[in-house]
Amino acid sequence: MSSFAGTAALTRLALRRDRVVLVVFVLVLVVMVAASASATVKLYPTEASRVKAAAAIDSSTATLAMYGPIYDTTSVGALSTFKMGIMGAVAVAILVLFVVVRHTRAEEETGRLELLGATVVGRRAPLTAALIVAGGASLVAGAGSALGLIAVGLPVAGSVLMGLGFACLGIVFAAVAGVTAQLVKSARGAAGLAGVVLGVFYLVRAIADAATGLGWLSWLSPVGWWQQTRPFAGDRWWALALPLAAAVALAALAYVLAGRRDFAAGLLPDRPGPAAAAASLRSPLALAWRLQRGSFFAWAAAFAVIGVVFGGLASNVGSFLTSPQARAFIIKLGGEQGIRDAFLATELGMAAVAAAVYGVQAALRLRTEESALRTEPLLATAVGRTRWALSHLVVALAGSAMLLVIVGVTAGLVGARQTGDGGQIGRLVVAALVQIPAAWLVIGIVAAVFGLAPRWVVLGWVALTAFVLIGEFGALFNLSQAVMDVSPFAHVPRLPGGEFAVAPLLWLTAIAACLIGVGLAGFRRRDVG
Amino acid sequence: MDEAVSIERLSKTFGGTRALDGLDLEVSVGEIHGLLGPNGAGKTTTLRILLGLLRADSGVARLLGGDPWRDVERLHRRLAYVPGEVTLWPNLTGGEVIDLLGRLRGGLDETRRADLLERFELDPTKKARAYSKGNRQKVALVAALSSDVELLLLDEPTAGLDPLMDAVFRECLVEFRKQGRTALLSSHILSEVEALADRVSIIRDGRTVEVGSLAEMRHLARLSIAADLASVPEDLATLPGVHDLRVDGTHVDFMVDPGGLDRVLVALTTAGVTSLTSQPPTLEELFLRHYGEERPAAPAGEAATP
Numbered sequence: 008m009s010s011f012a013g014t015a016a017l018t019r020l021a022l023r024r025d026r027v028v029l030v031v032f033v034l035v036l037v038v039m040v041a042a043s044a045s046a047t048v049k050l051y052p053t054e055a056s057r058v059k060a061a062a063a064i065d066s067s068t069a070t071l072a073m074y075g076p077i078y079d080t081t082s083v084g085a086l087s088t089f090k091m092g093i094m095g096a097v098a099v100a101i102l103v104l105f106v107v108v109r110h111t112r113a114e115e116e117t118g119r120l121e122l123l124g125a126t127v128v129g130r131r132a133p134l135t136a137a138l139i140v141a142g143g144a145s146l147v148a149g150a151g152s153a154l155g156l157i158a159v160g161l162p163v164a165g166s167v168l169m170g171l172g173f174a175c176l177g178i179v180f181a182a183v184a185g186v187t188a189q190l191v192k193s194a195r196g197a198a199g200l201a202g203v204v205l206g207v208f209y210l211v212r213a214i215a216d217a218a219t220g221l222g223w224l225s226w227l228s229p230v231g232w233w234q235q236t237r238p239f240a241g242d243r244w245w246a247l248a249l250p251l252a253a254a255v256a257l258a259a260l261a262y263v264l265a266g267r268r269d270f271a272a273g274l275l276p277d278r279p280g281p282a283a284a285a286a287s288l289r290s291p292l293a294l295a296w297r298l299q300r301g302s303f304f305a306w307a308a309a310f311a312v313i314g315v316v317f318g319g320l321a322s323n324v325g326s327f328l329t330s331p332q333a334r335a336f337i338i339k340l341g342g343e344q345g346i347r348d349a350f351l352a353t354e355l356g357m358a359a360v361a362a363a364v365y366g367v368q369a370a371l372r373l374r375t376e377e378s379a380l381r382t383e384p385l386l387a388t389a390v391g392r393t394r395w396a397l398s399h400l401v402v403a404l405a406g407s408a409m410l411l412v413i414v415g416v417t418a419g420l421v422g423a424r425q426t427g428d429g430g431q432i433g434r435l436v437v438a439a440l441v442q443i444p445a446a447w448l449v450i451g452i453v454a455a456v457f458g459l460a461p462r463w464v465v466l467g468w469v470a471l472t473a474f475v476l477i478g479e480f481g482a483l484f485n486l487s488q489a490v491m492d493v494s495p496f497a498h499v500p501r502l503p504g505g506e507f508a509v510a511p512l513l514w515l516t517a518i519a520a521c522l523i524g525v526g527l528a529g530f531r532r533r534d535v536g
Numbered sequence: 537m538d539e540a541v542s543i544e545r546l547s548k549t550f551g552g553t554r555a556l557d558g559l560d561l562e563v564s565v566g567e568i569h570g571l572l573g574p575n576g577a578g579k580t581t582t583l584r585i586l587l588g589l590l591r592a593d594s595g596v597a598r599l600l601g602g603d604p605w606r607d608v609e610r611l612h613r614r615l616a617y618v619p620g621e622v623t624l625w626p627n628l629t630g631g632e633v634i635d636l637l638g639r640l641r642g643g644l645d646e647t648r649r650a651d652l653l654e655r656f657e658l659d660p661t662k663k664a665r666a667y668s669k670g671n672r673q674k675v676a677l678v679a680a681l682s683s684d685v686e687l688l689l690l691d692e693p694t695a696g697l698d699p700l701m702d703a704v705f706r707e708c709l710v711e712f713r714k715q716g717r718t719a720l721l722s723s724h725i726l727s728e729v730e731a732l733a734d735r736v737s738i739i740r741d742g743r744t745v746e747v748g749s750l751a752e753m754r755h756l757a758r759l760s761i762a763a764d765l766a767s768v769p770e771d772l773a774t775l776p777g778v779h780d781l782r783v784d785g786t787h788v789d790f791m792v793d794p795g796g797l798d799r800v801l802v803a804l805t806t807a808g809v810t811s812l813t814s815q816p817p818t819l820e821e822l823f824l825r826h827y828g829e830e831r832p833a834a835p836a837g838e839a840a841t842p
Contacts, residue, residue: 116626192665193626279661280628284635294636298625380623384676387587387617387689388640389609535589 013128017136021110025140032102033148039476040091041155046483047087048159054081061086068346069353072217072320075234084165084239088156090479092169096233097209099148099173100180103141104201107184110137113194115271134188134265138181138258145177165239168247172233175250179229180205182257189264192273199302205230206309210316217320229253291390291398299369299402303409306365310358310410314417317354318435321347321418322425348504351418351435358414359442359496360475362407363449367467369403370453374464382535396530400454400523407446415439438502444515445495449474451522458529539598540565540687540718541586546595547742548581555581557742558595563720565686568713570733571722578742579722580620583691586720587617600687613642616680620691620722622672624664630675631660637679649682655704669696681708688712688719694728706732758791760815761800766808775800786810 022029051057061080064070074093077085111133114120120133153170157163184201191197208228215224215231225231229250236246268274287293373396376382385395418439419432453467460466474494481491491497495518498511541563548556556578563569571579584590586599588608597604602611624633638644653660656674667675673696680688688709694702709719709732723729729736730750738746746753758779765786772788773781777796782789792800804812 277663277666279659280632280663282629282631282660284632284639288632288636289639291640294625297628380619380621381625383584383587383589383619384617384622384637384679385640386589386608387612387615387619388637389612389642390640391609532591534591536584 010129010131011135012132013123013126014132014135014139017110017123017128017132018139021106021136021140025106025109025144029102029106029144029147032098033144033151036095036098036148037151037155039480040088040095040152041159043091043480043483044084044087044156044161045159046480046485048083050483051086057081057083057086061089064089067350068217068320069350072213072317072350072354073357075212075216077240078237079240082165082239084156084161084169085237087161088169088239092172092238093230093234094479095148095152096173096176097205097230099145099177100205101202102148103145103177103181104184104205105198106141106144107137107181108188108194108198108201110140111185112188112191112197116192116194121270131262131265134185134261137188138185141181141184142174142178145174145181148177149174162239164242168236168242168244169238171247172236172238175247175254176229176233178254179250179257182254182261185261186257186264189261189268190274192271195302199305203305203309210313214316214320291385291395292401294385295372295398295402299372299399299406302369303365303402303406306406306410307413310361310413311417313354313358313361314414314419315421317351317414318418318421319425321351321354321422345504351422351503352438352501352505354418355411355414355435355438355442355502356478356496356499358411358439359446359499360471362410362442363446363471365410366403366407366446366450367453367471369406370400370450370457371464371467372399372402373454373457374461377461377535380536386535392531392535393527396454396457396527400450403450403453404447407450408440408443411439411442411446412436434503437507441500441502441507441512444512444519445499447519448495448515448522451519451526454526455522455529456526458526458531458533461533538565539563540600541569541720542596542598543582543586544596546582546585546597547593548578548585548590549593555742556585556592556595559739559742560744560747561737562747563718564735565718566713566716567734568709568719568721568732570729570736571720571739572724572726572729572736573722573739574724577739579724579739580691581742582739583617583689583720583722586689587612614685615687615689616641616683616685617689618673618676618680618691618693620693620695622669622676624667624672624675626663626665628664629661630658630664630667630671633664633675634660634679634682638683641683641685643684644679644682645684649678652678652682652708655708656701670698670701673697674701677705677708681712686717688717688721690719690721692723692725693721694723694725702728758793759797760791761812762787762789762814763804763812764810765804766810769803769807772800772803775803 051060058080061077064074064086065076065080074090077089079085114123114133123133149170149172151170152173153166156166156169180201183204184197187200187204188194188197191200208230211224211228212231212234215221215228216234225235232246232249232253235243235249237243264274288297376399382395386392415436415438416432419435422431422435423429449467449471452470453464456464456466474496477486477491477494478496481494495515498515500506500508500511539562541561543559543561546556546559546561547554559578559582561569561571561582571582573579581590585592585597586604588604588606588611591605600611600614604611624630628636634649635644638649652658656678658671658674658678662671664672664675673693677693680690694705697705706728709721712719721729721733733750735747735749736753737744758777765788768783768786768788772778772790775796776799777793778800779791779793780789
């Protein structure tokens with residue numbers, strides 16, 4: 008039996024299981040890419056207006072850190088894809104890492120692969136099938152995006168390069184997930200580790216683009232490689248060779264690792280643990296914390312790094328902008344302090360979204376536990392439903408708040424050290440704290456859906472994605488204020504620098520509390536399982 | 537109060553599937569009651585309603601004198617549950633899970649915990665992801681049996697245990713009953729119920745089709761007879777109560793209803809018997825009567841409530 012036997016069958020099985028999510032993903036991506044490009048073209052009809060807009064973007068450290076520079080300010084294509092380009096590429100990477108883990112480690116962890124493995128399925132078939140599906144999805148997403156860009160009238164060469172860039176970043180992260188799926192025993196951990204790798208590479212690119220004199224860092228990150236293809240701004244086709252070479256090397260590593268380990272084993276053998284539970288493990292909350300603490304500590308470390316990076320970047324904001332227009336722009340924004348505040352407020356807004364991502368996945372643990380039938384033995388003890396449901400919600404709520412405090416404190420400490428102003432710590436902690444209610448509201452949505460329609464918990468992710476898209480592209484698409492106001496993140500006071508207001512914080516918290524109350528009431532009434 | 541569990545006309549529908557269709561069940565205090573039925577008969581649904589995990593569409597369920605849906609916390613201090621499919625938290629050890637479940641139930645007996653770990657030969661320091669199916673089952677059994685509870689709800693608790701451990705489980709359950717406590721044991725393993733249960737409720741398609749002690753059910757059941765005869769009586773096949781007659785030369789093999797036994801024996805002795813064996817039906821045969829293709833003309837047990 009060849010070690011690849013059964014690959015075709017497994018590929019068909021994976022496509023059958025993922026047919027809805029893959030099609031929906033590609034459609035949404037293509038529509039977003041094409042629509043945002045088309046809206047930009049309409050918004051800036053003249054070359055002069057485009058150059059002005061691109062110059063403003065290139066002079067804002069916040070946008071440089073988030074999306075990277077526009078390499079050719081006269082290019083329509085570069086301006087109209089400056090946000091959606093990098094976001095689309097990263098979205099493809101996130102999709103494929105989940106696809107790969109879902110069809111490799113997750114199947115192994117649940118034991119389903121054992122069932123398949125006993126049929127004519129070679130040792131290398133599952134990984135190969137997962138890579139084929141993920142690589143194919145990346146190519147289709149890239150091709151669709153390229154066609155979308157061509158359809159709205161952008162140059163063909165740049166559009167094709169943009170699409171190929173999406174596909175190449177996707178293929179790299181399919182291979183990254185192929186490796187992490189061999190290293191970590193749990194699917195959750197494997198996807199998490201691949202996600203951390205993506206986050207680190209994004210951060211490396213952000214530092215390269217936003218800090219003075221660190222541009223070379225960009226070449227250390229696959230996200231940076233994507234950027235260096237410079238679609239519509241010089242079209243450097245050769246830069247596609249880097250991700251392809253990396254993908255081949257990583258895939259080879261994944262096969263080597265897969266060939267060396269036992270079924271269902273990770274890199275490290277299981278060590279024996281305590282024969283009796285610690286005295287503290289005596290409540291559902293203690294159990295929820297025990298189950299989620301590893302993930303929380305990883306997130307906390309990531310937030311601390313982000314805080315340090317952004318706190319550090321803030322102090323050199325604007326210092327490399329020497330053109331007279333840029334200086335005028337800075338003065339208009341309130342001088343060095345003003346632009347620094349604007350940068351930090353933007354980054355804390357992104358941190359709030361990241362904290363909400365943490366909150367959603369922590370709260371979704373409720374549904375994972377329920378589906379895995381691990382809730383049943385707990386509810387068969389003297390633990391009531393509300394108490395159990397609150398356990399994971401408390402971890403989600405307190406955890407997301409804690410993450411924001413961490414990012415505020417670390418950014419403040421670095422800022423205070425660089426500017427010599429100790430007051431910066433307090434200002435940034437407050438600026439981080441005001442983000443908490445918006446993140447809580449998203450957790451509230453998860454709680455409500457879990458209580459009322461548990462099969463639809465994925466709506467938590469849908470809502471969060473919608474809020475982010477509204478925030479990012481609402482202005483571009485000329486959405487009405489009423490639609491923009493749907494996102495809780497739109498109501499957070501822009502601190503530091505902006506006006507502090509307590510009212511939105513109170514009612515965001517109140518809505519979050521109501522949603523959680525509705526969720527708990529629903530959960531008390533419905534069937535479990 | 538002498539009913540630990542009392543269920544009347546319980547119904548539950550999932551989407552278009554009727555899981556329970558007017559199920560009745562009575563479990564007396566101090567007995568081991570077997571809940572016997574094939575896969576999909578509604579055993580697990582019944583237990584989950586008793587645990588307050590599911591809400592019945594109609595019918596009445598009482599558990600230890602309380603309402604299983606509303607008095608969850610109070611009732612659950614007095615019972616322990618072993619699910620049919622035990623899934624544990626992969627990164628907790630077996631020992632941790634046992635302690636956690638015991639504490640959440642309101643405490644566990646350390647001496648009994650240690651004793652049970654030894655008898656079930658379970659290593660409590662292993663991470664749950666490293667346990668086999670049988671070992672996960674043992675974790676759930678030790679957790680349930682080391683608590684001081686009045687009622688055990690067991691959902692096919694020995695699936696995955698080897699025969700040696702199965703025997704340990706039976707010992708433990710018998711000791712448990714000796715202390716005057718109650719257990720409801722769902723199973724499709726006939727020998728297990730036969731060995732342990734004082735009374736049995738047989739359910740199929742969400743209905744109770746027969747209730748009673750095994751003695752009472754045998755009373756209703758046919759005997760299996762095999763005999764070697766000098767000659768085979770011609771009218772044997774047409775005698776009332778005779779079923780499934782197979783003739784092989786002078787050897788006959790058939791089933792007979794208890795009511796028809798007298799006339800059958802007369803016919804056999806008239807023909808001349810050289811050897812005869814008769815056996816009471818095993819639970820296996822009882823089961824086949826209710827679930828096999830061969831169905832009795834008049835369904836027994838419709839009114840078999842003792």
